[in-house]
Amino acid sequence: MATIVQKFGGTSVGDVTKIKRAAEKVKKAMEEGHKVVTVVSAMGKSTDSLVELAQDITNSPVKREMDMLLSTGEQVTMSLMVMALKEMGIDAVSLTGWQAGIKTEPIHQNARITSINTERVESYLNDNKAVIVAGFQGMTDDGEITTLGRGGSDTTAVALAAALKAESCTIYTDVTGVYTCDPRVAKDARQLQSISYDEMLELANLGAGVLHPRAVEFAKNYDVKLVVRSSMVDKEGTIVEEEVSMEQNLAVRGLAFEGAVTKITIDHLPNHYNTMSSVFTPLAEAGIDVDIIIQQMTGKNEMNISFSILTHELPEALNILEKNKKTLGYQDIRHEGELAKVSIVGSGMVSNPGVAATMFNALSEQEIGIKMVSTSEIKVSVVIQEEQMVKAVEALHTAFELDERKEAKAAVSS
Amino acid sequence: MATIVQKFGGTSVGDVTKIKRAAEKVKKAMEEGHKVVTVVSAMGKSTDSLVELAQDITNSPVKREMDMLLSTGEQVTMSLMVMALKEMGIDAVSLTGWQAGIKTEPIHQNARITSINTERVESYLNDNKAVIVAGFQGMTDDGEITTLGRGGSDTTAVALAAALKAESCTIYTDVTGVYTCDPRVAKDARQLQSISYDEMLELANLGAGVLHPRAVEFAKNYDVKLVVRSSMVDKEGTIVEEEVSMEQNLAVRGLAFEGAVTKITIDHLPNHYNTMSSVFTPLAEAGIDVDIIIQQMTGKNEMNISFSILTHELPEALNILEKNKKTLGYQDIRHEGELAKVSIVGSGMVSNPGVAATMFNALSEQEIGIKMVSTSEIKVSVVIQEEQMVKAVEALHTAFELDERKEAKAAVSS
Known part of the structure; x- marks a missing residue:
């Protein structure tokens, strides 16, 4: 009997009816002869309610106590899920994070x-019980609850x-799988x-939002076959695994995008061996997520550095760079907001090799100017004006034949 | 530095404002130089909401999962309480039942x-932290959460x-102390x-409702000085302890009463050495709480047994007695409801020695008929018609001079 793990997110267990529907899926998997471990999130908006309670008390809740508070959410779901299963005649048992040995x-x-x-x-699986585990939580060696x-x-x-x-x-989850866009x-x-x-990792990091990057990374490192599918609609989902045999003819698998990006440019920096590190170490220490970085020589011993960040982090980034102006020795800082990646x-x-060129062509045909470019082995990102983001996404989706109709045609011709 | 324990019930932590008020009391105790451990219940109606969720799923929730579900309630309160204390500048830390070593x-x-x-x-107390513990819960040796x-x-x-x-x-709690009635x-x-x-134990068992009998018993066995007082009003409470020096002149300290009592009478039972045990063992095994028991010889080898139970347990009690009719060898069963104790x-x-007589006189003056009597060293209970309960309580309160005015008079004359 193979063991399978299932996970239901907050929207999939948002109320009692949905919990019962999720329990049906556990039941089905049990009846198919699997040993089933099910991980559950807190019910829909219940985490928000708990956060509101904390905010009524303090603007700066202690992190330890937030963990105590929020970890109750999954505990509620898991016990209700077991009750729903027992009601269906399935023997089940719930475990908190620490009880599950996490x-x-x-x-x-x-x-x-x-x-x-x-x-x-x-031991519970061997007793033919469905095991329901509270997601999102664990315990330290000292017996402290963490999330x-x-x-x-x-x-x-x-x-x-x-x-x-x-x-x-x-x-x-609340979508039927991973989409091209x-x-x-x-x-x-x-x-x-x-x-x-x-590919999933790039899409996840780029804000596709279906799977958390950390989970994908974990799956990759431990070779766990992931399936993303809907808890509402009975439809085959998307499989995430190492060997992808299907659709290999498609050079581009998907598109991702995010708005509220700002580009910062530092002009006339001295070209020292440690300039890059002097610029980016203080930003990293402040937890500012720097994305695309472009370095350009502007003279024999002078350079410009441009980089993109999320717009809401601009004030802190500027503050840090200003503080280090003397050390860094630059002349000027500029920034441009309302951008998108x-x-x-x-x-x-x-x-x-022609993929990036196809991308640039498609964007230029729409008269979309490119502010920054970044490439990796499996990704090309461009930074453009935010107001052109949707137009760019549509143009690229068509250019790389990701559309439904195009795929049907491809399937017939292959 | 003496350690003190405080406990706030559900109504005393019913909302964020009340949690803050409770936190003020913790702060005050800390500032008075105590080491303070505070036990909290779930917020007001939150337990009811959780129970409702369970009831939306099943009519017969598994007990284990109800414990998982309900134990989240105190966990929410304790973390909010710590946040409130930190907001007041008091260092504090919360612990679940299992984390507190229970x-x-x-x-x-x-x-x-x-x-x-x-x-x-x-260890937290020695670090000068206020320790907030989730009430109502613990853990078994196997790491199972219990309530x-x-x-x-x-x-x-x-x-x-x-x-x-x-x-x-x-x-x-929500009252200022223990009352005479x-x-x-x-x-x-x-x-x-x-x-x-x-005395408190008798009053608690008799439904005075301020303190749980098990807690009083525990306090008696381990000689813990209890104080019952209001979380809303700043007024001296009632002290529960072994040596009561005050008010010893009063033979009767308080009154208790409860309705919905039924009296069952079994007629013409054979007088065997094991008759009593044969009657009451099956009832006890079914968890039926038998209160007053009266045994009466009705012939050389025959007797009647009357006993009182809570009315809602009548059907099950009758069912059990009916099933054992052959073994018990009785002739008939009668029952009388709508009674009170x-x-x-x-x-x-x-x-x-005159206390019981004073009681019977007071009742007889009001033309209240007594159905059953039970006495212990510190208690006399009577079973009467439920519709006469309030009249009986008022008459006895006056007869034993428990009234406010009487006490004032006594204080002046003593």
Whole structure:
């Protein structure tokens, strides 16, 4: 009997009816002869309600106590899920993070899982019980309750799947799978049958929002087969795994985009061996996420540095750079806001040298100016004006034949 | 520095404003130089909301999962309480039942505390932190979360006070103390300055509702000084302790009463040495709480047994007796409902032989018929018609001079 792990996010367990629907999926998997471990998030808006309670008391809640507070959310869901299963005649048992043996670093609100002792989970599985585990939470060696930060329940599910050597880890969510692009923006966006970890990682990092990057990384490192599918609609989802045999003919697998980007340019920096590190170390220490970086020589011993950040971090970034002006020795700082980043992702890109050119052409045909470019082996990102973002996404979606109709045509001709 | 334990019930932490008010009391105790451990219940109606969620799923929730579900309630309160304290500049830390070292029997929904490892609590106290502990919950040796049943947070507080050898354990509640009688019924009911454990135990068992009997018993066994006082009004409460020096001149300390009582009579039972046990063992095994028992010889080898139970348990009790009719060999069963039990309590009773007589006189003056009588060293209970309960309580309150005015007079004349 193979073990499988399933995870239901907040919207999939948002009320009692949805919890029952999720329980039906657990039941089905049990009846198919699997050992089933199910990871649950807090019910829909319940986390928000708890956060509001805390905010009524203080503007700066202690992180330890926020973990105490928020970790109750999943505990509520898991017990209700077991009750729903028992009502359907399925024997089940719930476990908090610490009961499921999930150990984390001693960091509150954003801990990483360090190990999982699966003894208790496995003993229940061997008793033919469905095991329901609270996502998003764990315990330190000192018996402190921690939470894993955003997307934490995905990580719990993948980590449990890895520790249990599960056949697969299915992430039930409010979309039917991973799309070539956000369907709300690109009307012809198409669901992918499968995608590689690296591609998914790029899409996840770029804000596709279906799976948390940390969970994908974990899955890649421990070779856990991920399935993303809908908890509402009974439709095949998207498989995320190392070997992607389908659709390899497509150089570009998907598009991602995000707005509210700002570009900062530092003019006339002295060209020292340590200039880059002097600029970016203080920013990193302040937790500012620097994305695309461009360095340009402007004279024999002088250079410009441009980089992009999220707009809301601009004031702090400027403040830090201003403070270090003397050390850095630059002349001037400029910044340009209301920008967006649009990226194409696909592992087929490596062997398709024309991909970036196709991208630039498609954008130029729409008279979209490119502010910055960044490339990796499986990704090309451009920074453009935010007001042109949707137009760019649509143009690229068509240019790389990601549309539903195009795929149908391709399937017929192949 | 003496350690003190405080407990705030659900109504005292019913919303954010009340949590802040409770935190003020913790702060005050800290500033008075105490080491303070505070036990909290779930916020007001939050337990009801959780129960409703469960009921939306099943009519017969598994006890284990109800414990998982309900134990989140106190966890929410304790973290909010710490946030409120930190906002006031008081260093504090919260602990779940299991983190506070509270071990219980492996019984769900109604576990008893078996031991408390106070190491973690004491280490925080020594760091000058206020320690906030989730009431009502503990953990078994197998790492299962349990709850202590009704009044469980009182028990948590008293048990912690015993384990920490605390100077006192203050139960903050929605009344200002222990009264001679329920003030909603007897208008002249008066608050007691102090009361002994045994008296409190009788009053608690008789439904006075301020303190849970199990908590009082625990306090008696471990000699924990209890204080009952209001979380809303700043008024001296009632002290519960072994030596009660005040008000000893009063033979009767308080009145208690409860309705919805039914009397069952079994006629013509054979007088065997094991008849009583044959009648009551199956009832006990079914969890039916038999209160007053009267046995009467009706012939050489025949007797009647009458006993009182709560009316809602009547069908099950009759069912059990019916099933055992052959074994028991009785002739007939009768029952009489719509009865009430009224009791007078006071340790002074032992040396006052006329107390029961005064009670019977007072009742007879009001033309109240007595159906059953039960006496102990510090209590006399009578079963009467429920419709006469309030009249009986008022008459007895006056007869035993428990009224506010009477006390004032007594104080002047003494």
